[in-house]
Amino acid sequence: MILFIEQILNGVQIGLLLFLLAAGLTLVFGIMDLVNLAHGSLYMMGAYFAAVLTKLTGSFFLGALLALPAALLLGIVVEVVALRSLYSRDHLDQVLATFGLILFFNEAAQLVFGVAGMTIPLPEALQGQIQIMPGLPYPTYRFVVVAVGLACALSLYWLVVRTRVGMLIRAGASNREMAGALGVNIARLYTLVFGLGAALAALAGLMAAPITTVRVGMGENILILAFVVIVIGGIGSVRGAFVAAFLVGLLDTVGRAFLPDILTLFINPIQAASLAQGLSSMLIYILMALVLVVRPAGLFPAPGR
Amino acid sequence: MLEVRGIDTFYDRSQVLFGMELEIREGEVVTLLGRNGMGKTTTIRSIMGLTRAAAGSIRFAGSEIRELPSYRIAQAGIGLVPEGRQIFPNLSVRENLVATAIPRDRAWTFERVVALFPRLAERLSNMGGQLSGGEQQMLAIGRALMTNPRLLILDEATEGLAPLIREEIWACLTQLKAQNQAILVIDKNLDALTRIADRHYVIEKGRVVWSGSSAQLLANPTVQHRYLGV
Ligand SMILES: Nc1ncnc2c1ncn2[C@@H]1O[C@H](COP(=O)(O)OP(=O)(O)O)[C@@H](O)[C@H]1O
Ligand SMILES: [Mg+2]
Numbered sequence: 029m030i031l032f033i034e035q036i037l038n039g040v041q042i043g044l045l046l047f048l049l050a051a052g053l054t055l056v057f058g059i060m061d062l063v064n065l066a067h068g069s070l071y072m073m074g075a076y077f078a079a080v081l082t083k084l085t086g087s088f089f090l091g092a093l094l095a096l097p098a099a100l101l102l103g104i105v106v107e108v109v110a111l112r113s114l115y116s117r118d119h120l121d122q123v124l125a126t127f128g129l130i131l132f133f134n135e136a137a138q139l140v141f142g143v144a145g146m147t148i149p150l151p152e153a154l155q156g157q158i159q160i161m162p163g164l165p166y167p168t169y170r171f172v173v174v175a176v177g178l179a180c181a182l183s184l185y186w187l188v189v190r191t192r193v194g195m196l197i198r199a200g201a202s203n204r205e206m207a208g209a210l211g212v213n214i215a216r217l218y219t220l221v222f223g224l225g226a227a228l229a230a231l232a233g234l235m236a237a238p239i240t241t242v243r244v245g246m247g248e249n250i251l252i253l254a255f256v257v258i259v260i261g262g263i264g265s266v267r268g269a270f271v272a273a274f275l276v277g278l279l280d281t282v283g284r285a286f287l288p289d290i291l292t293l294f295i296n297p298i299q300a301a302s303l304a305q306g307l308s309s310m311l312i313y314i315l316m317a318l319v320l321v322v323r324p325a326g327l328f329p330a331p332g333r
Numbered sequence: 334m335l336e337v338r339g340i341d342t343f344y345d346r347s348q349v350l351f352g353m354e355l356e357i358r359e360g361e362v363v364t365l366l367g368r369n370g371m372g373k374t375t376t377i378r379s380i381m382g383l384t385r386a387a388a389g390s391i392r393f394a395g396s397e398i399r400e401l402p403s404y405r406i407a408q409a410g411i412g413l414v415p416e417g418r419q420i421f422p423n424l425s426v427r428e429n430l431v432a433t434a435i436p437r438d439r440a441w442t443f444e445r446v447v448a449l450f451p452r453l454a455e456r457l458s459n460m461g462g463q464l465s466g467g468e469q470q471m472l473a474i475g476r477a478l479m480t481n482p483r484l485l486i487l488d489e490a491t492e493g494l495a496p497l498i499r500e501e502i503w504a505c506l507t508q509l510k511a512q513n514q515a516i517l518v519i520d521k522n523l524d525a526l527t528r529i530a531d532r533h534y535v536i537e538k539g540r541v542v543w544s545g546s547s548a549q550l551l552a553n554p555t556v557q558h559r560y561l562g563v
Contacts (some may be wrong), residue, residue: 034374077347141549151357192432194432195424195428195432196433198421199421199424199428199432199433201423201425202421202422203419203421205422206419207421208383208402208403208404209383209406209407209413210413210433210476210480211404211405211408211433211480213402213405214404332424
């Protein structure tokens with residue numbers, strides 16, 4: 029039971045990180061119709077920025093706080109310089125061009141930050157553990173990740189649903205030409221959305237950094253998960269990304285932890301262990317396939333697509 | 334206020350407008366008439382910068398707007414009620430009105446627009462996509478008014494609506510005209526148009542073939558028959 033709660037918490041935490049990454053991806057894909065493979069690079073750059081700035085300032089909080097505007101700026105530059113001319117192209121061109129961006133960012137990161145990878149030491153305040161219930165300590169830092177992730181999800185929801193900018197984002201998503209004909213500077217709105225997505229991806233990257241290590245290519249595996257999330261959630265839907273990120277995070281963690289035991293009930297332990305290993309890494313793709321059979325446009329299909 | 338001079342507009346290689354001309358003065362209601370496919374919507378798209386005219390000049394309020402992006406043209410003061418309404422289906426009625434509003438010294442506010450269309454007042458939190466055709470049309474007009482345009486353009490605003498709703502829309506335009514709003518209208522309903530409008534342009538295959546006042550148009554069955562199929 030205790031193990032189960034712990035795994036659920038881990039799943040929630042991964043789900044939130046996935047959501048931060050997927051939110052930007054789904055907005056950019058849904059609104060600008062741009063497939064951006066380089067979204068994972070922004071995740072990586074966020075982690076590197078935080079690592080370097082933490083070293084410079086001597087404080088993880090300060091480093092993280094400064095890394096976000098840096099990532100926002102980077103996102104804006106990438107959008108203006110590289111992506112703006114890709115909106116009118118088809119998806120294959122976009123995939124090729126943004127794959128090129130991945131290579132660029134990986135090489136650049138290696139040149140600038142070195143091949144060895146970096147670690148971000150946690151500040152004292154976040155190193156401890158919190159006793160959730162008797163016999164179940166849980167790392168403070170992971171709680172912080174959950175709290176920050178939830179706060180971001182709520183703010184993003186508020187931005188999209190309640191503010192004028194959010195209305196324009198939704199209006200632009202359903203009818204770009206009409207929004208322009210009513211006076212909305214769509215190009216500037218796109219840049220803003222892209223920058224926002226970049227900052228969220230960077231936030232996910234820098235929050236994951238103290239748990240893993242900061243290294244070249246760290247964005248690629250998680251990007252695939254993020255794509256699974258936005259497909260399950262419905263491309264363009266922030267709410268869908270939120271729900272799907274939790275589903276994927278929970279299924280992945282809980283599956284890996286408990287599948288061997290569950291399978292042991294039916295087949296012998298050695299077979300169960302090897303089968304479980306294969307099956308658990310497939311679980312989320314099975315989920316995606318099932319969702320797509322029942323709801324081809326995802327759980328929360330965004331209008332206008 | 335608006336002067337369109339000799340514009341040529343293409344969709345890819347096929348030319349649709351051939352030296353199209355048009356002029357609208359302060360407070361005037363002007364119509365663009367012609368059978369389907371003659372280039373009325375294309376003229377509007379060229380004015381709005383949605384399909385750029387390749388040649389000619391479009392001056393609005395004293396400056397050239399032919400090469401401006403459409404959002405700048407809207408900001409300069411042209412409000413579009415497009416063919417097919419094109420309200421935002423995923424925004425509520427309220428949001429459709431306020432999202433793209435441009436407050437200027439002119440007096441269109443959310444309250445006044447809602448007062449002009451009491452039908453919308455009851456449906457403010459409904460999604461645009463849930464409205465009936467007539468309600469969507471009123472929303473599209475209200476949305477354009479919320480930009481406080483110096484010139485309002487309506488492309489087939491009564492198309493496909495029930496007679497009663499049509500009358501409401503004509504009544505609304507009459508009211509706007511009384512407030513000195515300049516309007517460019519495209520419509521099929523000649524009776525209503527000759528009642529409301531000051532001048533008319535009849536176009537055929539992308540160029541103006543006749544223009545004149547309502548009285549002149551009513552007195553000219555040849556034009557009505559030949560170009561408008563009446
Ligand atoms: N997007 C488009 N691409 C190519 N041709 C078009 C397009 N829109 C309109 N046309 C053509 O341009 C001509 C004029 O169309 P339009 O301006 O819509 O006419 P109207 O509004 O007077 O009915 C028609 O022959 C139509 O087929
Ligand atoms: Mg038309």
